[in-house]
Amino acid sequence: MLVKTIFSGFGGQGVMMIGYTFAHGAMNAGYHVTYLPSYGAEVRGGTANCTVSVADEEIASPVASEPEYVVAMNNPSVQTFQNRIASNGIMLINSSITDARPNRKDITVYEIPAGEIAEKIGNPRASNVVMIGALLKKIGMIPPETYLNSLETILGDKKKAVAETNRRAFAAGYDYLK
């Protein structure tokens, strides 16, 4: 079993953050994992993405040819990765700010109004955590509590209130999808 996920969005939306915490969670759930960030002469507001591979055996290549899952936080992400995603793959779209939809008929698309959900919780910046909640619902593999522990380990000793908001954002994303 090998599952590859690409997280993609604007710099500042926290796509590297959810990719990294997802990788950390998968490691703590006992899987082999690789985390590969895109990097370049990036600027805030530019595009960023990372690839996380999770497997129960040694991972051959950290570069994903055809990811099974794509978390797309903005229009360019949908456009870039709609052609890369594997057949029968799943794309989760942050529909709050994304109009683009893939043309593919062989993949499943879930639209999550992550911006609105995060706003309702009281922190519009937590839309990335809403999305990872939705992803974990579909991907299984990592128990939510294991993921949340990783998230809190990585965020370190930041304010308790932030951790609480993240938990609520995660739960809202998790519960949004059936």
Place this chain on the structure above:
Amino acid sequence: MLIGEAAIRAGCRFYAGYPITPQNELTEYMSENMRKVKDGIFIQSESEIAAIHMVTGASAAGVRAMTSSSSPGISLKQDGISSLAACELPAVIVNMMRGGPGLGNIAPAQGDYFQATRGGGHGDYRTIVLAPASCQELADLTMDAFDLADEYRNPAIILADGMMGQMMEPTVFKKAKPRNYSESFMLRGAGKGKSKIIKGLVLPPLEMEEHNWKLARKYQVISDKETRHEAFNLDNAELVVVAYGTAARITKGAIKRLGESGLRVGLFRPITLWPFPVKALRELSHKVKNFLVFEMSTGQMLEDVRLALQGYANIDFHGRPGGVVPTPAEFAIAVEREFRDKDTYGRQF
């Protein structure tokens, strides 16, 4: 980060560096963590050239020392690396390769193979070159590099690329071996004893010749004893890909795909680029006749593969220079094409 932590655990207590993408994480880690260990020194130098010569000084004083940079910065350091080799001083130099020549770009590439394995600077010398292909190896080989540098009193290079420098994987640090390096090589003030001199300037040609042969004999010992490689999926392989570092990881992904369609492809991955694992590769050519060299360059290790196989096998090449990292699927298509044409006469040698 991994290299930095591994280096500190291996007893590195001097690091000098000058920022350059894609290896700034290492310099940043050292700036924060070197000061936390006893006698640890971190210096952000005024230039790459200054950094390598500071390392030379630290090494002469008997301290485990390291510097790091990326391709253009490593070019600047060659004066110091040549000097280290001449003076027989141990040091570890990390090169996270990026696209070149010139300033090139900041994407992962493998264009510095010649520079690393042929000495790099002027004069008749070699450096030990280790090429990690995973985060675990980044850590392990960094520790090994310090041990090898000490054992042979020679600079050792960690040759990886921007991708290895940025990715993360779960890693376990091995226990570092205790240092085995004679105090007689260290300059720590003669006191009342006999003064010691370390020098790279040897004016009488006959004396220099003797020094050159002494170094050559040392390099021969390293060539005989220190080659390392990984064999992957070689049983019954009809085609063997030769690749190192990031290119080897992509190859492994491609091999898994190709295996699903019944194509028997193996991987020979040199871990030491110098000394190149000539013997192991040559032995493999008794069983397999088709080799495909894959590099993120226009073909540099290709020459070592040709030298090792000496015309006894078909050798072809696939290159993606300039900072392009192909996906395993893209490379699998190239290998499949190669597989169809294998055993045909008149292929590129």
